[in-house]
Amino acid sequence: MLKLYNTLSHQTEEFKPINPPHVGIYSCGPTVYDYQHIGHIRRYVGDDILIRVLKFNKFDIKHVMNITDVGHLTSDADTGEDKMEKGAKKFGKSVWDLAKMFENQFKDSCRELNVELPKDLMHATDYIKEQIELIKILEEKKFTYKTKDGIYFDTSKFKDYFKLSGQNPKELKAGARVEVVEGKRNVSDFALWKFSPQNEKRQMEWESPWGVGFPGWHIECSAMSMKALGENFDIHTGGIDHINIHHTNEIAQSEAATGKSFVNYWVHHNFLTVDGQKMSKSLGNTYTVGDVIKKGFDPLALRYLYLQTHYRQEMNFTWEALEAAQTALNRLRKEVASFDEPKIGCAEYEKEFLEAVNDDLNMPKALSVVWEVLASSYPKTAKAETLFKFDEILGLNLKDSRQILESQKKEIPKEVKKLLEEREVLRKAKKYEEADKIRNKIIEMGFKVEDR
Ligand SMILES: [Zn+2]
Incomplete structure (x- = not known):
């Protein structure tokens, strides 16, 4: 119902x-x-x-x-x-x-x-x-x-x-x-x-x-x-x-x-805010999907981010949240890419998922069921069957996970490597502001910088 x-x-x-x-x-x-x-x-x-x-x-x-x-x-x-x-x-x-x-x-x-x-x-x-x-x-x-x-x-x-x-x-x-x-x-x-x-x-x-x-x-x-x-x-x-x-x-x-x-x-x-503020021309925070792609994100990471907030709640967009969504989506893809041919699915999770989406489109709950399936002890074939079924609603192209991950493994160009080195020098000298500028430059070139 x-x-x-x-x-x-x-x-x-x-x-x-x-x-x-x-x-x-x-x-x-x-x-x-x-x-x-x-x-x-x-x-x-x-x-x-x-x-x-x-x-x-x-x-x-x-x-x-x-x-x-x-x-x-x-x-x-x-x-x-x-x-x-x-x-x-x-x-x-x-x-x-x-x-x-x-x-x-x-x-x-x-x-x-x-x-x-x-x-x-x-x-x-x-x-x-x-x-x-x-x-x-x-x-x-x-x-x-x-x-x-x-x-x-x-x-x-x-x-x-x-x-x-x-x-x-x-x-x-x-x-x-x-x-x-x-x-x-x-x-x-x-x-x-x-x-x-x-x-x-x-x-x-x-x-x-x-x-x-x-x-x-x-x-x-x-x-x-x-x-x-x-x-x-x-x-x-x-x-x-x-x-x-x-x-x-x-x-x-x-x-x-x-x-x-x-x-x-x-x-x-409901509406979307950016960094807790209303989007406006004067704040320069009216981002488009094109901006998201230019910064090197997969547009479906934005879709994943949207799904994390119920549609009747105000959503706050930040670039950090989008990065976290991208990471989650990549993790999901990595799991799915390791799956074998789908067979019989995981019935109780399918029921839980259906209940979530049928409860006034509760997508945050539905996403949590996705991760429960992955953490479960079902064989990979069953997980595949179930997640591909869920993806009819999620719309995250999970069936293409292998190809998407392959295409993400780009060669890092020389200019980017050089910028990374410059940034390292600045960071060691505690010149964080300048280091951040270089980081943004690298992101604009379509790469992500993660410090671990
Ligand atoms: Zn109208």
Whole structure:
């Protein structure tokens, strides 16, 4: 029995699909205006684990993900610049080229981490017609009103607007989210369609029954998810930052339009910090998967590191922790590389593992079962059978352990050897700061330095 924490009911529940064994899942995808960093990617690895666990439980998955390439403003309160237009200026590209470039960076990062993305990602700009249709329904049902700046959803007309977030509307009014949009009736109202500014040509804009403009950010996910999965479907995922506004608004506009319950299970992933701090440009700590690879790590060591923290807990990333994860993964590979052909597995550990992953995706527990198997007295053939089965969820390429270890045994070039000697001299002279600089240089060249 698979149990998942459902943000909507605020508790852990047994997972029961609408139409078993079929399961429909929608994941909010990236806004492709900048690099996806390791905090973003943690979420997609989390989704990947969820999907692998569902498959392990013999469910038949239809997974849908969108790419936001229009309409996402820098502020969630429908003010500020369009993220895409802003990114285009920053990188000196057209919005369309920008979208392509960062979608590729996102896909590459996922591929490196063994995240299986849906084959066809849905682009918001390919479904403008569907979004307009949905707004028309909301207009007919009198959930909308017009301001100078666009068409808005009147949240006071939707009962249970705060059911997902559990927020108190009174606190919201007093809170920091009061950014003035002229003509907005309630603080929580949100744009369905925004008009293009007069006398200004946007790179992305479309005709609509209300005038030339572009869709609000939230409407795309309702329009595309319902088109792909139906008006009521099983699971919707996203980051915890989506709960209060984006997903709350998705529920309001979808249920207002259809009169049906929209999604049965809401799964939300927690954040990642770096050295205990929020990632930010000014701190220079917004690392990407590319940075991890450049420093000489196996990207799957990052996946291993992610698995060590439960998805609903905040995770703190440090380079030391990544090194420890790399060491653990290498040890695991060394063990696995010594295995013979798999035969019958270790039944009681397989049961324990299944219980862990089915308990709201408890991957830290599942990893500990991996090490229990290795430490057990089972023959290597049985261990192999069991660990390869686990790897369907872990996604650590354990079957390739031998080849991976072989390819890691690189020849150490002369320059690196020379740097190592220089570092030794500095360390003996207790000039640690300079020695560390050389160490970093060596790491940048793709090697690790371990003092034993
Ligand atoms: Zn979304």
